[in-house]
Amino acid sequence: MISYMINHIPVLIVIVPLCGAVLCPAISHFSPSAGKRTVIGALLAAFCMSIIQLASVIKAGEAFHYWLGGWQPPYGIEFVIDGVNGIIIVLVSFIGFMTALFSSPFEEADKEAPFRSAGYYSILCFLVIGLLGLSSTGDAFNLYVFMEIVALSGYGLIAIGEKKGPIAAFRYLLTGTIGASAYLLGVGLLYSATGTLNMADLAIRLREVDNMPVIVMAMACLIVGFGIKMALFPLHGWQPAAHSYAHPAADPMIAGVMIKIPAYAMFRFFFCIFDSSLPMMKTIFTIIGIMAVLGILFGSLKALRYDKFNKILAYSSIGQVGYIALGFSIGNFYGIAGAVLHILSHAFMKTGLFYTSAAFKYRYGIHYTDQLGQVYRKMPVTCGALVVLSLSMTGLPPFAGFFSKWYLALGAIQNGQYLYVAVLIISSLLSAIYFFRIFERLFMGEKTVTEPESDAHEGTAPGLEVPLRMLIPIGFAALMVIALGLGNSFIVNGILKTTVMGVL
Amino acid sequence: MEKKKIIGAAVIILAAVAAVIWAPDILPAVGDAESPVNSYLSTYYIENSLEDTGAHNMVTAVLADYRGFDTLFETCVMFLAGITALMVLSSTAKVDKSQREIQEPYKASFSGTVLDTAFRVVVPIIVIYAFYVFAHGETSLGGGFQAGALLAIAYMIDRIIPNFNNSLGNMTEEAAAMTAGVGVFIYILTGLLPMFNGGNFLQYEKLPFGAEHAAELHSTGIIMIEIGVVVCVMATIINILEVVLERTEFDD
Numbered sequence: 001m002i003s004y005m006i007n008h009i010p011v012l013i014v015i016v017p018l019c020g021a022v023l024c025p026a027i028s029h030f031s032p033s034a035g036k037r038t039v040i041g042a043l044l045a046a047f048c049m050s051i052i053q054l055a056s057v058i059k060a061g062e063a064f065h066y067w068l069g070g071w072q073p074p075y076g077i078e079f080v081i082d083g084v085n086g087i088i089i090v091l092v093s094f095i096g097f098m099t100a101l102f103s104s105p106f107e108e109a110d111k112e113a114p115f116r117s118a119g120y121y122s123i124l125c126f127l128v129i130g131l132l133g134l135s136s137t138g139d140a141f142n143l144y145v146f147m148e149i150v151a152l153s154g155y156g157l158i159a160i161g162e163k164k165g166p167i168a169a170f171r172y173l174l175t176g177t178i179g180a181s182a183y184l185l186g187v188g189l190l191y192s193a194t195g196t197l198n199m200a201d202l203a204i205r206l207r208e209v210d211n212m213p214v215i216v217m218a219m220a221c222l223i224v225g226f227g228i229k230m231a232l233f234p235l236h237g238w239q240p241a242a243h244s245y246a247h248p249a250a251d252p253m254i255a256g257v258m259i260k261i262p263a264y265a266m267f268r269f270f271f272c273i274f275d276s277s278l279p280m281m282k283t284i285f286t287i288i289g290i291m292a293v294l295g296i297l298f299g300s301l302k303a304l305r306y307d308k309f310n311k312i313l314a315y316s317s318i319g320q321v322g323y324i325a326l327g328f329s330i331g332n333f334y335g336i337a338g339a340v341l342h343i344l345s346h347a348f349m350k351t352g353l354f355y356t357s358a359a360f361k362y363r364y365g366i367h368y369t370d371q372l373g374q375v376y377r378k379m380p381v382t383c384g385a386l387v388v389l390s391l392s393m394t395g396l397p398p399f400a401g402f403f404s405k406w407y408l409a410l411g412a413i414q415n416g417q418y419l420y421v422a423v424l425i426i427s428s429l430l431s432a433i434y435f436f437r438i439f440e441r442l443f444m445g446e447k448t449v450t451e452p453e454s455d456a457h458e459g460t461a462p463g464l465e466v467p468l469r470m471l472i473p474i475g476f477a478a479l480m481v482i483a484l485g486l487g488n489s490f491i492v493n494g495i496l497k498t499t500v501m502g503v504l
Numbered sequence: 505m506e507k508k509k510i511i512g513a514a515v516i517i518l519a520a521v522a523a524v525i526w527a528p529d530i531l532p533a534v535g536d537a538e539s540p541v542n543s544y545l546s547t548y549y550i551e552n553s554l555e556d557t558g559a560h561n562m563v564t565a566v567l568a569d570y571r572g573f574d575t576l577f578e579t580c581v582m583f584l585a586g587i588t589a590l591m592v593l594s595s596t597a598k599v600d601k602s603q604r605e606i607q608e609p610y611k612a613s614f615s616g617t618v619l620d621t622a623f624r625v626v627v628p629i630i631v632i633y634a635f636y637v638f639a640h641g642e643t644s645l646g647g648g649f650q651a652g653a654l655l656a657i658a659y660m661i662d663r664i665i666p667n668f669n670n671s672l673g674n675m676t677e678e679a680a681a682m683t684a685g686v687g688v689f690i691y692i693l694t695g696l697l698p699m700f701n702g703g704n705f706l707q708y709e710k711l712p713f714g715a716e717h718a719a720e721l722h723s724t725g726i727i728m729i730e731i732g733v734v735v736c737v738m739a740t741i742i743n744i745l746e747v748v749l750e751r752t753e754f755d756d
Contacts (some may be wrong), residue, residue, distance in 0.1 A: 011705045019692055022583060022685040029682055068573040070707035075548060077573045115678045119591040122685075126584050133577070145577045152581060156588035166592065192531050195544030205540070214530045 009053045010066040010079040013089060014133050016049070017042045017096075021125035028118035035118040036104065039125045043097040046132065050093045054086040058495060065138070073138070074198035080138035083499040084340055087491065088135045088264055091344055095257050095351050096128030098473040102355060103249035105362065105467045120160070124250055127153040131261045140187045141197045143265060147183065147229065151176045154242075154258055161247040168241035175238040179228030186221030189214050203273045215274070219284055222269055229262035232325055233295025236318045243314035248358040251310070252473075255317060256351030260343045263324045267339070270328060271503045289329030293423050295322035300430035307368050309357050312434055313350065316393065319427055320346045323408060326420060330411040336500050337492045338407030344491070345392070345400030345484050352389040352477025356382050359466045359474060364449045369438050373445025379465040383442060385478035390435040392481045395428040400484035407492065557708075558719030559726060564647060568726045572706045575729070576691050579648075579736050583684045586740035589747050590677055598750045623661065630658045638734055648730040652737025659742055663749065677750065680743035687736030694728040 005012075020042030028035025057064060063082040067073065081089070103124065107117040130149035137143050155176070159169035191197060193214045194205040209215065224235065231239035243255045274281065299319030303312045320342070327339025359382045360366040360375065376383035392399030405424055412420035464471065484491070532539030553565040567575055634654035638647065659675075675683075695706040703710025708725025709718040 008699060008705070015692060015696070015705065018580070019689065022580070022688040022692070025587065025678070025685050026682040029678070066704070068705055069569065070704045070709070071570055074545060076570050113594075115590070115681070116594060119587050119594070119681070122587055123584065123591065126580070129580075141571075142574055142577075145574050145581075148581055149577055149584065152584050152588065156584070156591060159588070159592045160595075169592075189530070192539070192541055195540035195542075195546070205544075211530065217530060 006052065006056055008066070009049050009056075010064055010081050010136055011068065013046050013049050013053065013093065014129055014136065017046050017125050017129050017132070021122045021129060024122045024125065025115065025118045028114050032114035032117070035114075036100075036107065036121045039121040040097070040100045040104070043093065043100050043125065043128060046128075047090070047093040047097045050086075050090045053081060054090050054495075057081055057083060057086045061498065063499075074196045074201040077137070077139045077142050078198065079136045080200070081136060083495045084267075085135045085264065087495055088261070088340075088343065089132060091347055092128065092131045092135060092257055092261065095253060095347060096125075096131070098476060099250065099253040099351070100124060100128075101469050102252065102358070102473040104469045106247075106249040106358075120157075120247070120250075123153045123156045124253065127157065127250070127253055127258065131257055134261045135264060138199050139197055140190065140199055140202065144180065144184055144187065147180055147262070150258060150261070151180060151229075154254060157250040157254060158242050158246040161251070162245045164241070165245045165247070168238075168245045172238040172242045175228055175235075179225045179235075181225075182221045182228070183225030186218045186225060189218040189221065193218075199268065199273055203275075206273065207275055212280070215278075216280060219270075219274065222266070223284075223288065226262045226266040226269075227291070230259045230266070230321050230324075231318055232291055232321055233298050233318055234291070236295070236299075236321075239318060240311060240314040243317065244308065244310040248361050251358060252351040252354035255313065255354050256347045256349075259317065259321055260324070260347050263321065263328075263339075263343060266325075267328060267336070271331075271336070276331070276504070285329040285331055288325050289417075289420070292322040292325035292329055293420065295319060296326070296423055296427045297430075300427045300434075303434045304430065307370060309360070309367065309369050309372075309438075310354070312369070312438070313353050313357065316431060316434070317346075317350055319431070320350070320393075323405070323424075326423075327408050327411065330408065330415055330417065330420065332411050332414055333497075333500055333504060334407045334414060335411030336504075337496050338404050338409075338411055340496055340500075341400075341407060341484075341488060341492060342404035345404050345481065348477050348480045348484065349389050349392050349401060352385060352474065352481065353393070355470070355474045355477055356386045356389070359470055362470065363466055366449065369441045370445065371448050372438070372442045373449075374442075374447040375449060376442055381471055382465060382474055385474045386442070387439070388478040389481060390438065392485070394432040394435055398482070398485045400481045400488065403485055403488040555719070557722045557726070558717075559722070564726070568647070568729060569708065569722060572695075572729065575733070576688075576695065576706075579688055579691055579733050582736055582740045583681075583688050586684050586743035587681050589744050590681055593747050593751060596751050599753050627658050627661055630654055630661075634658070634734075638730060648733025649737050651730075652734040653741060655734065655738040656741035656745070659738075660745055663745065675739075675742050675746065677743055677746040680739045680746055683739035684736045684743060687732050687734070687739060690732030690735060691729050692732075694725055694732065 017039075020039045024035040024039050027038050053064070063080050066079040068077045068079065071077070100121065103120070107120045126149055130146045130153060133146035134143060134150060137146060155169045155173050158172060159166045187197070190202060190206070193209045193211055194202055196202055196205055206215070226232075227235040239259070243251065246254050270276075270284070296319045299315050299317070299322060303315035303319070306312050306315065323342050323346070324339045327335045327342065329335075359379065360372070363379065364371070364375070366372060366375070388399065392401035395402045395405045397403075405428065409421050409424055412418070412424070532541065536542065549562055549566060549570070553562045554560065557565040557569040559565040559569065634651045637654060638651035697712060698707045698710035699705060701710045701712045708722045711721045711725055713721065713724060715721045715724070
């Protein structure tokens with residue numbers, strides 16, 4: 001029975017949360033808090049299953065294939081789980097579960113309007129489902145469908161955020177639609193050249209295609225599509241506003257994970273599908289590298305300009321996504337390992353930082369860094385996590401951020417691309433500046449906040465700075481950054497090596 | 505917007521258009537039997553879809569069976585659109601119901617024979633047609649999405665002609681969203697049932713019903729997911745309609 005269940009785990013990871021998401025409104029009609037408990041429970045189940053899946057993929061040493069509807073690919077759709085996306089699925093489901101837990105104090109079940117929290121949880125759960133499906137699928141069109149689910153739930157979560165949320169969401173809607181269309185156009189061109197949509201089959205049949213203009217055009221469309229979705233410079237226009245004004249509790253998921261998974265999808269297209277020995281691949285990687293370098297510098301410089309906590313984090317994300325793209329453009333084992341490690345470590349760092357930002361908003365309504373003065377006396381755990389996560393962002397060992405940059409630098413040196421190493425160092429120094437400015441305000445600034453009225457945080461147990469349901473995710477984000485830093489060699493050599501070496 | 509930005513955008517668009525116009529022949533000619541699109545997967549679908557799925561229409565076979573997993577998430581997109589519309593507009597206050605009572609002089613203009621007859625004749629036909637499209641969906645083009653939209657239209661006519669005072673009953677926006685969720689759940693359940701019988705997700709031939717041929721089970725599976733799609737699409741359209749109507753002031 002157990003082994004039978006393990007065979008179905010790839011699809012159950014997506015379907016169990018889906019059941020929670022669609023039944024949440026109906027359940028909460030009968031009991032206001034049961035709906036949100038269903039979603040949290042379903043996401044916890046998905047997280048447990050993703051761990052089992054990763055363990056069995058590592059044990060088996062080869063990729064899992066799950067044929068949906070029992071149709072043999074390329075006639076039907078398949079899920080393919082290998083070491084790289086196995087670990088990314090663990091990441092998505094873990095952060096999804098943590099964020100659902102974290103949202104709980106923001107969306108207390110209200111007997112008067114039970115639908116408000118049910119609707120929020122349903123949309124949040126759909127965001128997680130979309131990201132899980134995006135990482136699992138082995139079919140180019142199925143990837144588009146999941147991309148739509150991610151985008152649509154993202155629009156919703158941004159629009160129900162702060163006052164400027166609807167405008168930010170509308171902007172993202174316009175840009176995101178262009179991105180999705182560009183992706184679809186790229187897939188359409190590949191389909192016209194090969195007649196198939198299955199990724200493994202595409203890879204085989206593209207080797208025989210001699211119509212180069214189609215492939216080049218498809219690549220251009222895919223770079224634009226994924227670039228918009230992952231907010232790669234200069235296609236980042238929607239990102240700062242969307243990340244600053246989204247629903248505070250869902251923001252960690254949006255800022256931390258939503259822009260990383262398209263980066264993984266890009267890896268899949270450019271390394272697993274396209275023939276990396278093609279002569280023009282070098283040009284394509286150089287173009288991605290230029291976009292990445294400009295994005296890293298632009299994001300770091302822009303982040304210096306702002307006083308709003310979320311804006312600083314959002315612009316820093318543009319730079320950090322640049323690192324991931326840089327890893328792909330380096331294109332050797334260390335570059336890709338660094339990029340995948342950076343997807344993981346930056347997901348925890350940015351999610352954790354947005355958790356702390358949401359905790360400040362929840363307790364004191366703080367939006368700007370100059371209001372942070374002496375807050376650490378009242379919120380020691382949150383501020384401790386903030387320090388750990390920020391130090392990791394600037395790339396200090398032994399935190400995770402250091403090791404992903406280390407691998408990127410190793411890869412760049414191996415290829416003789418010393419410019420990339422210089423850019424890595426400069427941007428680390430710049431990020432040190434903007435994070436130490438936050439520390440300066442936090443530890444040396446004048447105390448400006450006053451204790452809010454007691455009803456603002458009635459869910460908080462006495463002696464705690466914020467409710468336990470928020471403290472646990474904050475603590476875990478900081479712990480995971482340390483754990484990833486210490487365990488980086490296991491991830492790179494034990495999990496990523498077999499898969500990444502297989503595609504190079 | 506500044507002039508510079510507009511000029512920049514125009515240059516990029518023109519360059520893209522020029523690239524498309526001057527690009528060499530990158531797409532195969534329409535109807536080219538030798539092109540990869542027409543000679544690879546399509547051949548398999550044309551030769552085997554009737555035998556595999558029992559669906560006489562190949563589009564339905566691909567949509568609901570070979571790629572049924574995509575259609576599940578397309579249905580989810582509908583549900584998500586409805587619930588997002590509800591959440592985004594939930595901060596806008598609803599119009600007071602007493603304000604919406606139709607004034608006496610206007611009432612006369614909506615109780616005309618034409619509207620009354622039209623309603624009595626049109627709505628039943630639409631509903632019957634919806635059931636026809638749904639039941640026929642497995643063998644011909646169409647199916648769940650269209651049938652759901654038709655049922656929603658029947659409700660919509662009833663709802664927006666003020667004189668009838670919702671003779672078909674009035675769904676609240678929350679109830680509509682819940683129903684849409686249940687519709688998607690019917691679809692998921694159709695996919696989960698074969699898993700208890702040794703099949704994969706959405707593998708209709710492993711549905712735990714007795715049948716002589718696998719094709720019959722495929723037809724049953726397609727009909728079951730179509731029921732889910734009908735419920736979801738109908739409820740989502742009603743959901744969005746109600747969300748907007750509840751917040752719109754009528755003065756005529």
